[in-house]
Amino acid sequence: MKQMTEPDDAFRSQIKKAVDRLEVPDGCLDEIRKEIGKEADEDHGPDGMRRFPWRRVVLIAAAVLLTAALGVGIFAWMRSVEPTVPVHPDPGTIPVSEADASRTDVSENAASSSAEESEPAEPGQVPDQQERSEPVIESAETSAESGIRMESDDDGSRTMNPDRSGSGSEDAVSSETPESSDSDEPLPSDDPDSEGPGEHTDGLLPQDVSDQNEVYVGYDVPAERIIDAYTAFISEGPGKGKVALAIQYLTDLLPIDRLYAARDYYIMGVLTVFNEGLFRGEEDMLRFHTSYIRGASPETVGIYDSYEQLVNMDFTDTYNLYCRTYEKEGVRIYAIGHRLTSEGGYDPYSLYFQIEGIWFRMDANGYDFPDGDGVLRSPDEWPSGIRYVTEEQKELSDVSTTSSALILGIKKALE
Amino acid sequence: MGSADAGRPDSEAARIAFDAVYDRFAKDVWRICMLYLGNPEDAKDASQETFLRYWRTDNKPDGENHTKAWLIVTAGNVCKNMLKRKDRQAVPLDSLPEIGTREREPSGLLPALQKLPSKWKTAILLHYYEDLPAKEIAQAMGVSESTVFVFLSKGRKRLKEWMESENNETND
Numbered sequence: 001m002k003q004m005t006e007p008d009d010a011f012r013s014q015i016k017k018a019v020d021r022l023e024v025p026d027g028c029l030d031e032i033r034k035e036i037g038k039e040a041d042e043d044h045g046p047d048g049m050r051r052f053p054w055r056r057v058v059l060i061a062a063a064v065l066l067t068a069a070l071g072v073g074i075f076a077w078m079r080s081v082e083p084t085v086p087v088h089p090d091p092g093t094i095p096v097s098e099a100d101a102s103r104t105d106v107s108e109n110a111a112s113s114s115a116e117e118s119e120p121a122e123p124g125q126v127p128d129q130q131e132r133s134e135p136v137i138e139s140a141e142t143s144a145e146s147g148i149r150m151e152s153d154d155d156g157s158r159t160m161n162p163d164r165s166g167s168g169s170e171d172a173v174s175s176e177t178p179e180s181s182d183s184d185e186p187l188p189s190d191d192p193d194s195e196g197p198g199e200h201t202d203g204l205l206p207q208d209v210s211d212q213n214e215v216y217v218g219y220d221v222p223a224e225r226i227i228d229a230y231t232a233f234i235s236e237g238p239g240k241g242k243v244a245l246a247i248q249y250l251t252d253l254l255p256i257d258r259l260y261a262a263r264d265y266y267i268m269g270v271l272t273v274f275n276e277g278l279f280r281g282e283e284d285m286l287r288f289h290t291s292y293i294r295g296a297s298p299e300t301v302g303i304y305d306s307y308e309q310l311v312n313m314d315f316t317d318t319y320n321l322y323c324r325t326y327e328k329e330g331v332r333i334y335a336i337g338h339r340l341t342s343e344g345g346y347d348p349y350s351l352y353f354q355i356e357g358i359w360f361r362m363d364a365n366g367y368d369f370p371d372g373d374g375v376l377r378s379p380d381e382w383p384s385g386i387r388y389v390t391e392e393q394k395e396l397s398d399v400s401t402t403s404s405a406l407i408l409g410i411k412k413a414l415e
Numbered sequence: 416m417g418s419a420d421a422g423r424p425d426s427e428a429a430r431i432a433f434d435a436v437y438d439r440f441a442k443d444v445w446r447i448c449m450l451y452l453g454n455p456e457d458a459k460d461a462s463q464e465t466f467l468r469y470w471r472t473d474n475k476p477d478g479e480n481h482t483k484a485w486l487i488v489t490a491g492n493v494c495k496n497m498l499k500r501k502d503r504q505a506v507p508l509d510s511l512p513e514i515g516t517r518e519r520e521p522s523g524l525l526p527a528l529q530k531l532p533s534k535w536k537t538a539i540l541l542h543y544y545e546d547l548p549a550k551e552i553a554q555a556m557g558v559s560e561s562t563v564f565v566f567l568s569k570g571r572k573r574l575k576e577w578m579e580s581e582n583n584e585t586n587d
Binding site for chain 2: 011012014015016018019020021022024025028029031032033035036039040
């Protein structure tokens with residue numbers, strides 16, 4: 001124990017006095033003991049030996065069965081809406097459903113696209129390079145209105161970026177607003193000859209908005225509710241205005257327009273607020289982030305200041321990450337991304353930032369939170385905490401140290 | 416515990432040991448629960464749940480300090496779960512009716528303590544109320560010793576800030 005100082009001693013005495021003033025009501029402890037006695041009696045048989053907890057086992061089994069039945073029901077319902085609403089595990093790529101693939105000349109990608117739909121993607125986990133890169137190339141060819149651009153590097157590889165600037169650049173990440181390229185092409189689903197739900201008559205938005213909304217019944221969260229939570233957080237949460245500023249900036253960075261453009265549904269992200277003292281610095285943050293990514297460690301993460309620096313790295317591991325830093329109005333943001341292809345495609349994934357000693361994280365792909373399996377879930381189903389995959393991560397944090405995980409959802413206004 | 420257990424070899428020793436622990440720590444556990452929940456009835460339920468967990472666990476902590484730390488940390492977790500489950504705010508202690516004869520709180524330490532983030536609160540209580548060293552607190556809370564010092568330092572700082580601001584308001 002640390003050497004106690006006089007002020008420490010005085011503080012201790014104050015605490016003791018204060019807590020000791022909480023007087024236990026008469027008979028309360030006896031009542032508690034009596035209740036515990038009853039429970040304890042149930043734990044033991046007449047012979048004094050501990051009983052097998054049948055009741056608990058039966059209850060747990062019933063709960064499991066109920067959950068399974070519910071799961072099957074939800075799965076069946078999901079299957080019934082799946083053909084009209086492809087849900088893609090990766091927010092960085094626009095879904096390419098089998099139906100889309102069959103309507104367009106992407107037959108060679110149908111298998112990989114299908115595989116992507118069926119294979120869960122964990123947060124921070126990049127699917128196999130082969131599966132991942134092809135749909136990106138095919139699906140990211142979209143209209144200028146969608147805000148999605150494909151960037152062609154010199155070697156012919158392409159990188160998807162949300163485009164807000166409208167200007168061209170060879171460097172996909174070296175500027176704060178990723179820029180466009182010469183290779184804008186319509187999405188397969190934007191094919192004006194295509195039919196069916198999700199059809200884009202103008203090459204961008206679904207024709208029948210109400211149908212789209214119906215499809216998402218169960219997922220829809222009233223915009224007001226989200227905005228209320230968002231506003232409350234901004235006005236009351238730590239950092240206040242600065243957080244608002246950072247979030248605004250983050251939403252600029254995140255590739256959410258791609259999802260918006262593809263389908264009219266709420267974009268859901270998760271803003272996680274970590275308690276003070278959890279991360280002592282960047283290294284802790286990186287360790288935390290990489291602790292639940294297969295094959296990743298802080299050592300595999302580099303902080304790069306330029307896109308060139310990133311692409312020139314000799315990556316052999318698909319799961320290598322990079323961290324790009326941004327700074328605006330005194331708020332430093334670490335965008336941790338995944339390398340999609342050997343040519344250097346990237347996908348901004350998690351954005352961490354620190355304000356007044358408190359760390360925040362915003363994830364673009366919160367739509368499949370907390371399981372990261374690509375299944376769109378209502379925010380109602382999200383726990384108020386973050387997901388833990390490894391013991392190491394548990395050690396670094398736990399639900400109780402996460403003061404809140406705020407759901408962010410912004411309804412894309414149809415224009 | 417019930418007298419009907421006399422002569423039952425498996426449970427008897429366990430219950431005697433349990434009773435000793437209960438007698439020694441029940442009051443502290445109730446107070447901790449009260450600090451978290453701010454409601455005597457809930458504090459009672461949480462205390463009961465805490466001791467039931469202790470009764471049922473197969474890996475009972477050894478020694479007084481470990482037992483104390485185990486109970487306080489468990490009580491904190493039980494309270495947090497209760498608050499989460501019931502989705503309600505803890506009633507501020509200063510809004511509670513007086514229980515017994517209480518002197519006026521000097522500088523409102525209890526309400527301030529209640530408002531602390533749970534980890535800080537647990538660390539503060541274990542260290543300053545239960546006199547546990549940081550090393551044992553770290554073990555009980557499953558964090559590093561340096562993290563405990565961070566919790567203690569931040570908690571102390573926050574409490575002092577609150578108390579000072581309250582004093583200033585009173586003086587104004």
